Amino acid sequence: MRGKNVERLIRALLIVVVIGFLVWAFISGAFQFIMDNPDDLAYLLQQHLKLVGLSSLLAVIVAVPVGILVTRPRLKKYDWIAINVANIGQTVPSLAILALVMTYLGIGYFTAVFALWLYSLLPILRNTIAGIESINKSIIDAGQGMGMTGAQILWKLEIPNSLFAILAGIRTAIVINVGTAALAFLIGGGGLGDLIFTGISLYDTGIMLSGALPVTLLAITLDFVLGKLEKWIIPKGLQRNLESL
């Protein structure tokens, strides 16, 4: 109970600090740039969303099936390869991935999407594998005992039971992606990084914040929306299990 109160207090404090900062920034004219150039901001925001949207979508389409594939009984021996690749890949700095991809694919939007896709694959892949492998063996045994086929076990038992982990992976990947996409500017990929880097090179806090703030808000909003989505997708019967976790 005490822990809950402390948590509430900290959260309230944080919110106060954030709102205070925003008010201060607004008063000191930091968002003048946004006021003056709403079109620029809209254009860059749309570029940013395209970068994040396309790369995240492709990452989900590829990583989830691959994660399911390597956990099939026939391939189970090899799943450590996928896990290790995902783990090592995760430790490479995002900027380095951008740079590496650029040396092969040149500059521009698609290079940026490819690099972001590569970077988002890993958390999704890792969570998918971990989610499926952490399912209680007795559930699978029960399924087999009832005479379910492999496909039935996958669709009716494994996927619903690991959905929480898979969705958490996707959520993490997308939120990280929003921040990483700010680096796409450096290789001519556009996006809100444009304002951040322009702000840095001109030493103009206003322009910098005009880029940094939308990126932050975008990440928070997406996190919130995806959290709600999670509740909606995961079967009701399993959510009670989650609360006891």
Added chain:
Amino acid sequence: MNRRFTKKAIISLLLSLMMIGMAACGQEQAGGDQQNQAGGNEAKGTITVGGKDFTEQHLLSKITAIYLKEKGYNVEEASNMGSSVVRSALENGQIDLYWEYTGTALVIYQKQAVETDPVKAYEKVKEKDKENKLAWLNKANFNNTYAILMSQDKSDELGIKSISDLAKYVKSDPSALKFASNAEFYAREDGIKGLEKHYGFQFPTENVVKMDSGLLYNALKEKQVDVSVGFATDGRIKGFNLVALEDDKFFFPAYNGAPVVRQEVLDKYPELADLLNQIADKLDTETMMKLNYTVDVEHKDVAEVAREWLTSQQLIK
């Protein structure tokens, strides 16, 4: 449950702080050539040399740092800053000197009118900065003004030799050419906006690709863009077979490099002026291009190139 979580959170927080700390220490050790040859106790004093975030500036600050070390000063280096950042650092006394370009100081910091004549530009900034207690030493003979670049083949193919030719071409077919710019040139008054106004043309927004300064030349070389902004003294212009279009209507200001030192520091170490002028007097556009080429195209280490040049000029042994 909650308590376990807090413990974990605290431990991971401490771990991440440690990592940040380690990274910070690592950065201080990076950069090579940091050892102080004079021995800490007999140094004449400590000088902090600043620098901006591109190759020529890395070279200039490195040359200055090595030379001052040889002459018995303790030198700290703070490089890789944006223009306005490094200027603020100088005004705040966080750094003692760095190499600035006349045009940048004139237009950006002093808000004076653009000056295309190198000598006049230099006189103006020198005079004006006296109020700020900043001393401009000798103007070096290299003019690192902006250049509008194209690949040699493309320039021949389209018959574009000057910026006027380019303006004509863009007006007749706005979406034909892709233009690469860095953040600064795109946003600055003496950048793309001013250029377009001066020559009376405009690239459509969707034809301008913005990227890190270091990639502009590669983008041209790899034919990913047709036209790019660059710097006149960059070694890659020759290295990648590019041409700088002639600024036939004299838009780009003079950007001669010169060491700028805080007056306070000069008063404290009067011989600094002489030492820095020795470097400034030996640099010209040709030299700067060659040095930049060695670093950017031949990928030689900045410290090594700086040391070799100082040795070749008999400034150090």
